[in-house]
Amino acid sequence: MPVKLVNIENLSYRYNSIDVLSDISxxxxxxxxIGLVGPNGSGKSTLIKLMLGxxxxxxxxxxxxxHPPAAMKYRERIGYLPQKMNFFxxxxxxxxxxxxxxxxxxxxxxxxxxxxxxxxxxxxxxxMLNIADIKDKAIGDLSGGQQQRVFIARALVNDPELLLLDExxxxxxxxxxENFFEILRRLNRDKKxxxxxxTHDTGTIGKYASKLLYIDKxxxxxxxxxxxxxxxxxxxxxxxxxxxxxxxxxxxNILTVKQRPNND
Ligand code: ADP
Numbered sequence: 440m441p442v443k444l445v446n447i448e449n450l451s452y453r454y455n456s457i458d459v460l461s462d463i464s465x466x467x468x469x470x471x472x473i474g475l476v477g478p479n480g481s482g483k484s485t486l487i488k489l490m491l492g493x494x495x496x497x498x499x500x501x502x503x504x505x506h507p508p509a510a511m512k513y514r515e516r517i518g519y520l521p522q523k524m525n526f527f528x529x530x531x532x533x534x535x536x537x538x539x540x541x542x543x544x545x546x547x548x549x550x551x552x553x554x555x556x557x558x559x560x561x562x563x564x565x566x567m568l569n570i571a572d573i574k575d576k577a578i579g580d581l582s583g584g585q586q587q588r589v590f591i592a593r594a595l596v597n598d599p600e601l602l603l604l605d606e607x608x609x610x611x612x613x614x615x616x617e618n619f620f621e622i623l624r625r626l627n628r629d630k631k632x633x634x635x636x637x638t639h640d641t642g643t644i645g646k647y648a649s650k651l652l653y654i655d656k657x658x659x660x661x662x663x664x665x666x667x668x669x670x671x672x673x674x675x676x677x678x679x680x681x682x683x684x685x686x687x688x689x690x691x692n693i694l695t696v697k698q699r700p701n702n703d
Contacts, residue, residue: 442469443505444601444633445490450499452485459485461657463499469600472627472634474648474664481655483637484522487603490635491519518542518599520590520607522637535581535589536561536574542596564596567622569615583610591619595626602626605637616640620647 445467452460460482467473475483488494489501492508504513539561540553553561565571568588578586587610594602602623608616624647626632635652638644644651651667653660660667 443467444469444503445635446500446502446505447490448500450486450489450501451497452482452489452494453497454485458656460489460654463654463658465652465658465661467601467633467635469633470627470631472623472647472649473636473652474644474650475635475637475652475654476639476644477654477659483654484605486654487519487605487635487637490603491517515597516600518594518597518602518604520594520602520604522605522609531577531579533578534575535565535570535578535592538578538589539564539592539596542593560596564592567595568592569618584612584615587611588615588619595622598630599632601633601635603635606639607636608638608640608643616643623647 443466447466448464450460450463451458463486475486477483485494489496490503490508492501492503492512501508504516506512540557543553543557543560562571562574565574568591570585570588570592573581573585578589581589587607591604591607594604604623608619611619620643623634623636627634627647636644636648645664645668648664650662651660651664652658653667
């Protein structure tokens with residue numbers, strides 16, 4: 440029986456009197472890797488916040504690990520990287536190690552001390568993201584890309600079951616981005632971490648995600664990535680480059696993409 444980590448039923452959300460999400464129903468099952476895509480303003484970040492209990496649905500319901508998500512509940516089981524974490528006050532007086540260690544604190548009971556084994560976990564996580572050499576640097580002295588890796592490390596350090604990442608690859612250079620996607624792939628494949636990744640990185644997501652949740656205020660498509668590739672929705676979202684995308688995913692094998700009939 441698949442374990443539902445997130446269960447969303449007939450969810451709608453309004454900011455002030457404006458409908459942002461309408462009648463969303465979907466489940467996220469343990470072990471999945473979901474690419475959450477859609478145009479700017481389509482409600483992706485709002486949906487992630489609703490999953491986390493940071494916002495309350497206008498109607499419908501969200502369950503996280505089988506229960507309504509109260510803000511900050513289950514945070515020891517979740518790694519969350521909000522959007523735009525790299526816009527950090529340059530004078531904030533914390534080192535890389537201190538920021539990453541905050542990711543471990545949620546699992547701890549009082550007094551929330553960082554011990555030797557925690558130090559080793561932090562070091563391992565920093566090495567995984569190639570930032571061990573900047574461990575003692577002040578966060579404000581780092582480039583946007585380095586800061587982003589620090590916040591990714593903070594989201595990964597507590598060994599989460601569920602990772603919710605809101606455009607994590609913004610500000611990363613292409614090599615670091617590929618490296619990060621590989622890390623996510625390994626976490627998903629080897630450690631069975633469930634991943635929900637909001638991304639505009641359309642050239643890469645197809646290579647990794649098992650499922651695509653494509654929203655534009657409502658669900659346009661939710662299902663297997665291959666199924667999406669064969670549907671008209673792919674061309675609508677990814678544009679004429681969709682041929683390239685499908686080839687990318689299938690190791691450059693030439694596949695025929697069924698195009699949506701042009702009714703214009
Ligand atoms: P996406 O992540 O897909 O770009 P968002 O979830 O951030 O979309 O935003 C969806 C819609 O909600 C947009 O029209 C945005 O302007 C609006 N919105 C987001 N946050 C707020 C807010 N705090 N107050 C009012 N409107 C908001």
